[in-house]
Amino acid sequence: MPVPRYYQAKTRLLDLLDDLPGHTPFPPERALSDLLRVSRSTIRKALDELVLEGRLLRGTGRQGTTVAPPGQPHRIALHALTADQLPRERTTTSTRNDVTTVESVLVHLDDPIGVRQTHLHALPGFATRYDPGTPLREFLATAYRLRQSEPRCTTALATPRVASLLNVRPATPLLAVSWLGHDTTGATRELSRVVLRSDRAHLTLPQVRGDQIV
Amino acid sequence: MPVPRYYQAKTRLLDLLDDLPGHTPFPPERALSDLLRVSRSTIRKALDELVLEGRLLRGTGRQGTTVAPPGQPHRIALHALTADQLPRERTTTSTRNDVTTVESVLVHLDDPIGVRQTHLHALPGFATRYDPGTPLREFLATAYRLRQSEPRCTTALATPRVASLLNVRPATPLLAVSWLGHDTTGATRELSRVVLRSDRAHLTLPQVRGDQIV
DNA sequence: CAGTGGTCTAGACCACTCT
């Protein structure tokens, strides 16, 4: 089997897709199965990839599958992300074993676009001193003198918890940015990670040559 | 069905996994299917996610599934990526309709870790003037005065072509960095994109406050 | 050759949503 059937099916579905405007209802899986003469499982494997690529949206029940509108993803500056300068909601704080976790849902135009989870270790009085309405990064820098390490960027799969917060399916690939915070002695006090829905948010990066921004 | 069986299976497989050192052979799918009392399809869905998360490696034939060694991914500075200062091989150049495409495979320790594709439009004499052994970015800056726009970072799924170059399966999620190049009149002349295997390479990002690197 | 992962099928049941 040189080229798998699900990939042939994906190619044919892409042809259908290209002619359709956003929000158009897409044929049900069972209809596509009959149309392309392959089993529903095979059709689903093709549809799965198209959904991951942001070409299709799947709803539950009678909502069915629809063509995703081409909408441009929101551009987020790295600095806004790490400095916690984005609108957010549902910020929750919990403490266990001397580790405090702060979790926020980042929003854009009322849509959840990302989740930030910050783990803090041995910061006396944090829970009482921190006002969840203010930027966390600034508070950590001024109140505890935390210095931020070089952020790192990679991909991650949505955990069930993150998936429910972002309205995506578990194991959806996300863009991940993480960094550490060190106190004045150099000890690590902060571990932060932001995951972003890459279909809704891209990261814009400062370009640097030597030690200058160009 | 509150929590799917494949996810329960995944959790149990993670328990098995955590005790095993790298390169250990993992039980075959059919054995796991018997062990956990679920069908092989369900086991495969769980294994698929573990492979995507970089915890397992799958080989063909008798090679079977093995535990992925924890090996730290290579850290790549954004500047090294955009300035084309990484080891690469198999650089190919092709021209069609006034658009020249330069494709390189980025390597680290003899492993392919990424692919860069640069599309150039209307740059007279490029094919004859460019030496594929030298950094492309520098050449474009000096020979054609191209200025680079802010790079953008997102995720992408491996196309069949990229998948074969990087030894991953099609539709594997990858880290993508793209940027444009403009000439002195402001016209767009360059469109570049690098995709990275995020299991082998992370991106380290300069942290900027205002216009200073901190 | 035996066993592995990769693909594919036909069928089933469920939770959900719209009418």
Add this chain to the structure above:
DNA sequence: GAGTGGTCTAGACCACTGG
């Protein structure tokens, strides 16, 4: 209630790899 996507099963065939 009808139809949708989400999950799950049991079985099958294939290409590939190692002993």
